[in-house]
Amino acid sequence: MTQLTTSELIQIRRHLHQIPELAMHETQTRDYLIEVISQMNLDHAEIRDQLSALPTAVLVRIEGRDPQRTIGYRTDIDALPVDEQTGLPYTSRHPHIMHACGHDIHMTVALGILNYFLEYQPRDNLVFFFQPAEESKNGGKVAYEQGVFQDKWRPDEFYGLHDNPDLPAGAIGCRMGTLFAGTTEVNVDFIGQSGHAAFPQDANDMVVAASQFINQVQTIISRSINPIESGVITFGLMQAGTIRNVIAGSARLEGTIRGLTQVMIERIVDRLQQVATGIASSYDCEVNIEFNQGGYLPVENNPALTERLIKFCKQDSETEFIETAPAMTGEDFGYLLSKFPGTMFWLGVDDNSQLHSATLTPDESSINKGINSINRFLEFRMTH
Incomplete structure (x- = not known):
């Protein structure tokens, strides 16, 4: 040829x-x-x-x-x-x-x-x-x-x-x-106690805990990251509950972190860990957070x-x-x-x-x- x-x-x-x-x-x-x-x-x-x-x-x-x-x-x-x-x-x-x-x-x-x-x-x-x-x-x-x-x-x-x-x-x-930015997958599992919707005092609602986690995460980019630099946190999937009148005893979030430097990604990971620890303490629940970057630096x-x-x-x-x-x-x-x-x-x-x-x-x-x-x-x- x-x-x-x-x-x-x-x-x-x-x-x-x-x-x-x-x-x-x-x-x-x-x-x-x-x-x-x-x-x-x-x-x-x-x-x-x-x-x-x-x-x-x-x-x-x-x-x-x-x-x-x-x-x-x-x-x-x-x-x-x-x-x-x-x-x-x-x-x-x-x-x-x-x-x-x-x-x-x-x-x-x-x-x-x-x-x-x-x-x-x-x-x-x-x-x-x-x-x-x-x-x-x-x-x-x-x-x-x-x-x-x-x-x-x-x-x-x-x-x-x-x-x-x-x-x-x-x-x-x-x-x-x-x-190109580096990317890291993040999965968060919230474990509480399910129960009847009419008796919230006997359950531990993980829809509430997961929602508060998401709200607090929004401040990581706006308040923990140098505004001249760039980072992204997006949770694209949320799973919780089975029916309208049962309090969800567990919830799962799946998302992605993106940053222009590895230092930035590691900073975001640290802050997510801290927020997860705070939610676990505030809502008396278990919060397990998992990160997977693999080769996507x-x-x-x-x-x-x-x-x-x-x-x-x-x-x-x-x-x-x-x-x-x-x-x-x-x-x-x-x-x-x-x-x-x-x-x-x-x-x-x-x-x-x-x-x-x-x-x-x-x-x-x-x-x-x-x-x-x-x-x-x-x-x-x-x-x-």
Whole structure:
């Protein structure tokens, strides 16, 4: 295979779009990726797949002609449990699953970059990581903890992109500091005493306790967090009670914490713990609070590498660069950036629908533009 043409890249993207799979179940996706990669010039490359902890992952390493470093490039490959409503002729063939976050675009761009450097052997080593389980199950964290990035597979720096419907097709967006917030799941269980609605003195109502907890939590962001910084606490699920005339003896809240730095997230966690302890004391009940962050740390870009990327994009006449604000959405690339210096950036796909929407329809002209900009940057990086 020589350089992939625009029409071939679009065909690849559309095939990937038709076979979306959920985290850790990306078997068809893995097989198709290997099929495409196997047709490329692999004279200076090595493929790894069927990893014990990540059986759907694919890694490709290109040996540089005069390597000074190993550069990592990561793309995510999983999809979301969304019923597609685009009406496209290449709509998802898998019921209730869709590439509603644009990972089909991510993979296609990665394949285009890989194909280019397989044809034009780079100076430095390149490691491509086609990562399962970004949307859930912490694929990046699992890979790191299982020792995937060791010896010749260890990158000195890591890069990755995410598509952005709000940016023009093919534009590169980035910023110094945090690009994506870190996210932490929080579950709170309240245990009291159920009873007849007519005899509240003989029960301990957990609807009241949970409600007061929610009210007090609202003050964490407004009174415990520096207003110049950013944090979010949202409880999207509340379960309590069985019938109107029985006092609920238990209640459960499920929510999410988001912050632009790990310090911010840990501060919010501490305050939630304190509020839970106070409610337990005030309402003479048991309050159990559980946190789960997994691999979803803030995507905190390395200052030196990000400055170099932004400088290149601004100077490159063929790249449209847009400085972007931080986003409160989460991305598990943050975990890898906590272990390796690196940068995540946006690729504009110019769409009226937002990420995770059933109608997301990225502009496919972004694929070739993104590949070309990233290829030029990586070649620039290898000499600077």
